[in-house]
Structure formats: C-alpha cells, structure tokens
Amino acid sequence: MLHTVLRRRAGGETVEQIQPDLFIPTGRRKGNNPSLSSVYRALAEHEKRAAYPEAVKAAHADFVALRSAGRIPGQAEGVMTS
Template sequence: MAETERENIRESTLEGLDAAARKGKHGGRPPVITDGMLHTVLRRRADGETVEQIRPDLIIPAGKRKGHNPSLSSIYRAQAGGDARAAARAPGRRSRARNQEPEAGRREAT
C-alpha cells in the first residue's frame, strides 16, 4: 500500500516537472553570476584586470543577496565554467567530457 502511494507521488512529481520544463520553467536557486556578468568578467580579465578589481562593479540581480556584490569564489567558479563553455563552443573542438573514457564501473550512455 505505501509503495503504491509512493510511486503515485513520484509519478505526479515527474509529470509536474516535465510540464514545467515544457513551459520553460525550472526550479532552484537563481544564479548569482548571470551570463551578462560572466561576459563582463571574461572580457575584463582578458584586458588584464584582476577579479578583485572587477568584483565591485558586479551586482547580484536576484535572490537573497540581491543588490550585493558576488563573492570572489562565485566569480572564479563562473569564470572556470565560462572558459569551459567557450572552449566547447569553439569550431572543430570536442568538449573534454566527450573525449574522456568512462569511469570504471560506469556504463556509457546508449
């Protein structure tokens, strides 16, 4: 009885998540570093500025810390992810994850 109820709850939850995804909605915390902020960071870092110099000009647009500056670790984390995304978009390049062998004990997706 309890297993059936649990399965019904799980199915309803998954259906709701699928419906939200079709509408373009997703749950979770809003990002601290937006795509525009990341673009600014990458451009200014390429010009030789340090993250410490860039940080005061960045303002978190939404969420609990709205109106504050992001932490240095958030900027560094976004910068590392942004560099990886830019490299993956480069023509003729495959992302690092695709070139790696699957981990031991893990099956490759089919």
C-alpha cells in the same frame, strides 16, 4: 556579469579588481557583490563550456530526453517538473 568579467579581464584587470563593481541582479542576495569564489566558479564553468561544447550539447540532449520520458534522476515517480 560574466560578460563584464570577461571584457574587463581582456583589458588587463584582475578578478579582485572587478569583483567590487559587480552586483547580483536577482534573488536573495540581490544588490550584493558576488564572492570572489563565485566569480572564479563562473569563469571556470565558462572555460569548461568553451573547451567542450559537444559535451554540453550532449548533456542538454540527454536531459531533454529524460525529462520528456519523466525519468529525471532523483525525481519522485509520477512527479513532473515544469
């Protein structure tokens, strides 16, 4: 969906014009349109990742290290996730 929004915005359309044509592909709301706020959140997250790629890589590396050590924050002792 994000690719579609980015491509169409580059073509001059607004999020409000694009949103009715988008559909959620999986999950509980499958087949429905995402809300405008969901589209804006996805765009904001995309912008953040584009602006700070090194921070995203560092966060992923930290998560992998914690996961392999069995120390993911908020995770119960002795419980491993897959």
